[in-house]
Every structure is written in structure tokens, then in C-alpha cells.
Amino acid sequence: xxxxxxxxxxxxxxxxxxxxxxxxxxxxxxxxxxxxxxxxxxxxxxxxxxxxxxxxxxxxxxxxxxxxxxxxxxxxxxxxxxxxxxxxxxxxxxxxxxxxxxxxxxxxxxxxxxxxxxxxxxxxxxxxxxxxxxxxxxxxxxxxxxxxxxxxxxxxxxxxxxxxxxxxxxxxxxxxxxxxxxxxxxxxxxxxxxxxxxxxxxxxxxxxxxxxxxxxxxxxxxxxxxxxxxxxx
Numbered sequence: 245x246x247x248x249x250x251x252x253x254x255x256x257x258x259x260x261x262x263x264x265x266x267x268x269x270x271x272x273x274x275x276x277x278x279x280x281x282x283x284x285x286x287x288x289x290x291x292x293x294x295x296x297x298x299x300x301x302x303x304x305x306x307x308x309x310x311x312x313x314x315x316x317x318x319x320x321x322x323x324x325x326x327x328x329x330x331x332x333x334x335x336x337x338x339x340x341x342x343x344x345x346x347x348x349x350x351x352x353x354x355x356x357x358x359x360x361x362x363x364x365x366x367x368x369x370x371x372x373x374x375x376x377x378x379x380x381x382x383x384x385x386x387x388x389x390x391x392x393x394x395x396x397x398x399x400x401x402x403x404x405x406x407x408x409x410x411x412x413x414x415x416x417x418x419x420x421x422x423x424x425x426x427x428x429x430x431x432x433x434x435x436x437x438x439x440x441x442x443x444x445x446x447x448x449x450x451x452x453x454x455x456x457x458x459x460x461x462x463x464x465x466x467x468x469x470x471x472x473x474x475x476x477x
Contacts, residue, residue: 245456245469245470245472245475245476245477246475246476246477247456247476247477248476248477253289253290253444253445254290256290256291256442256444257289257290257291257293257294257442257444258290258294260290260291260294260440260442260476261290261291261293261294261295261298262294263440263476264291264295264369264371264440265294265295265298265300265301267369267438267440268301268306268369269300269301271368271369272302272305276305277305277306277307277340278305278306278307278368278369279306279307279309279365279366279367279368279369280306280307280308280309280367280368280369280370280371281308281309281310281311281367281369281370281371281372281428281433281436282308282309282310282311282329282333282371283310283311283312283371283372283373283381284310284311284312284325284326284328284329284332285328285373285412286412286413286414287373287412287442287443287444287445287448288332288371288373288442289332290442290444291371291440291442292329292332292333292371293332295333295337296332296333296336296337301337303337303338303339303340304338304339304340305340306339306340307339307340307341307342307343308329308333308334308339308341308342308343309343309358309361309362309367309428310325310326310329310344310345311370311372311381311382311427311428311433312325312345312381312382312425312426312427312428313325313326313344313345313346313347313425313426314422314424314425315347315348315351315398315422315424315425315426316348316422316423316424317348317422319348323409323414323415325345326344326345326346330344343358343361345358345426347398347426351398351424351426352398354426355394355395355396355397355398355426356396358395358396358426359394359395359396362395362396362428362432363395366435366437367432367435367436367437368436368437368438369436369437369438369439369440370433370436370438370439370440371440371442372433372439372440372441372442373441373442373443374441374443374448374451374452374455374466375405375408375448375451375466376404376405376407376408376411376447376448376450376451377402377404377405377408377451378451378454378455378463378464378465378466378467379405379465379466380430380433380465380466380468380469381427381428381429381430381433382399382401382405382425382426382427383399383427383429383430383465384399384401384402384404384405384465385402385462385463385464385465386400386402387399387400387402388430388462388465389429389430389462390430390431390462390468391431392429392430392431392432394429395428395429395431395432396426396427396428396429396432397426397427397429398424398425398426399424399425399426399427400423400424401421401422401423401424401425403418406418406421406423407421408447409421411447430465430468434468434469434471434472437474438474438475439469439472439474439475439476440475440476441466441469441475441476441477443477451464451466452477454466454467455467455469455470455477456470456477
């Protein structure tokens with residue numbers, strides 16, 4: 245894993261966005277379309293803004309997915325990750341296709357529908373972050389599985405993960421944060437050919453230290469990123 249450190253969020257977002265932009269264009273010189281997975285979190289704001297404003301990307305050749313979604317929020321809830329990504333990126337560019345997770349009526353059925361879409365072709369690029377508890381997507385330590393047989397699954401969110409949503413300002417209190425979500429599994433995220441992981445802020449210090457220096461273990465799910473051939477942190 246290649247690690248880059250920046251003095252401000254803005255410099256990091258610009259560098260990460262530029263790296264993703266460069267990779268998109270290099271791949272589109274070799275193939276007709278791309279498939280990308282995006283994380284939805286305030287930690288991704290700067291890189292998403294860079295990508296949305298880019299004049300160098302042909303979004304009409306890109307199919308977009310996202311990596312997780314809460315279960316149990318109202319359809320119009322601003323905290324929905326689909327809503328976040330539509331506002332930050334998906335509604336600001338003209339994509340080939342956008343596949344959103346909508347799991348409230350039958351989450352298990354939605355997991356299968358989304359898994360089928362993901363499995364149609366390889367994933368080229370994943371833009372992700374790391375949670376305060378070391379999770380990637382909603383693969384918290386209690387449910388993370390490096391050999392997960394599923395592509396997408398329903399998970400229970402652990403307390404630290406739910407508290408992070410309050411710390412990020414997405415929810416007003418722990419009691420308002422959903423307890424379940426749909427998430428892409430770790431093997432699905434790791435199947436991406438190129439991973440770009442953006443992790444700003446002092447609340448992520450412990451998670452980054454564990455990712456870089458701790459054992460490769462589901463105690464810190466993001467530690468698995470060290471085994472990927474094309475991951476930039």
C-alpha cells in the first residue's frame with residue numbers, strides 16, 4: 245500500500261481526486277467503460293468535490309455503485325448514503341448508470357439484486373475511507389470477514405461505528421442512528437483493481453495507525469488493504 249500524508253484536508257482531497265482522475269483517463273484509453281464504487285461519508289467531501297468539478301473525466305462511460313446503506317431510515321432522510329452521493333457527485337455529473345442500494349422492504353432480496361449487478365463485470369476503481377473503528381464500508385470488527393462468501397450482506401452496526409455517525413454530525417444522538425445496514429463485503433471491495441482510500445482528521449488517528457502498523461486482522465478490518473496490489477492511502 246502506498247501512503248501519502250498532507251497538511252490539510254483540501255490538499256489531500258485535491259491529490260486524491262487528481263490521482264483518481266488520472267487513473268480513470270488511463271483506463272478509458274484502454275477500455276470502453278468503467279465501473280466504480282464510492283464511499284459516502286463527510287471524510288470523502290473534498291475528493292468528491294474535486295471529481296464533480298473535473299473537466300477531464302468522461303462520466304458517460306462510468307457506471308457508479310456505492311458501498312453501503314442504512315436500513316430503516318425514511319426514504320427522504322438526508323442521512324441516506326444514496327442521497328449524500330447524489331448531492332455530492334451523482335447528480336452533478338452525467339453517468340452511464342448509477343446503481344443505488346434501496347433495502348427497506350426486503351434487505352436480503354436487495355443484497356442479492358445488488359450482488360448480481362456487481363458481479364456482471366469487474367470493478368475498476370474503489371474510492372473508500374476508513375472508520376474510527378477501522379471498518380471499511382460497514383464491515384465493523386464484529387462482522388468483518390476477509391473470506392466472506394457473500395458480495396453484499398445485512399449487518400448489525402457496532403456502538404463505535406454508530407457513535408462515529410454522531411461525531412461526524414450526521415445524526416443528533418446515538419439513539420437516532422440505525423442499528424442495521426446493507427454493506428458490500430470486504431472481498432467485494434478488495435476485488436477492485438485500484439483502491440483510493442481517503443482518511444482525514446484526528447478522530448481517525450488510531451484507525452490509521454492500526455491499519456498501517458497493526459496485525460492484518462478483522463480487529464481492524466482496514467488492515468487488509470495492506471495486501472492489495474494497487475491501494476493508495
